[in-house]
């Protein structure tokens with residue numbers, strides 16, 4: 471069972487092409503329910519999730535930079551915004567962990583997603599989805615039924631990234 475679960479975690483891919491089918495709200499709520507179990511500093515849970523279905527709002531978000539285009543064809547976008555005042559040092563990592571948990575939950579129900587960069591377009595995104603200034607968009611996802619099945623991107627070897635006790639010393643086992 472644990473090998474199966476580990477294999478599942480490794481089988482997630484960024485999906486950038488989607489079928490047009492809408493995603494039922496029950497399914498969206500199911501994966502958002504999982505996302506809120508992500509860890510956060512002092513359990514502060516500084517996140518807010520803006521589910522975007524409106525075609526015009528999606529189009530605006532897809533236009534913030536060339537790599538946000540997958541959002542145009544996705545039936546749903548989700549902006550993960552974080553209250554920077556609740557958790558000054560940790561809000562970005564808190565929301566990154568919630569984003570990752572959301573992507574894995576989506577994968578578990580057969581949906582595909584891709585994380586789209588937001589941090590160079592904070593003001594613009596705040597305006598598009600009506601976020602107050604203290605809510606920073608940490609990530610946004612394009613989400614839907616996958617219409618592609620990409621192979622895994624190459625990963626660095628463990629020996630290149632894992633060390634024992636001190637950076638640079640070989641970890642053997």
Ligand SMILES: Cc1cc2nc3c(=O)[nH]c(=O)nc-3n(C[C@H](O)[C@H](O)[C@H](O)COP(=O)(O)O)c2cc1C
Pocket residue numbers: 482483484485486537538540584585586587623
């Ligand atoms: C912080 C962050 C920003 C990213 N921004 C984009 C983006 O703007 N557009 C995009 O198509 N993919 C984006 N990605 C997805 C990465 O390109 C992708 O995760 C990486 O190539 C590894 O592929 P995989 O997710 O299929 O394993 C982003 C991922 C992260 C974590």
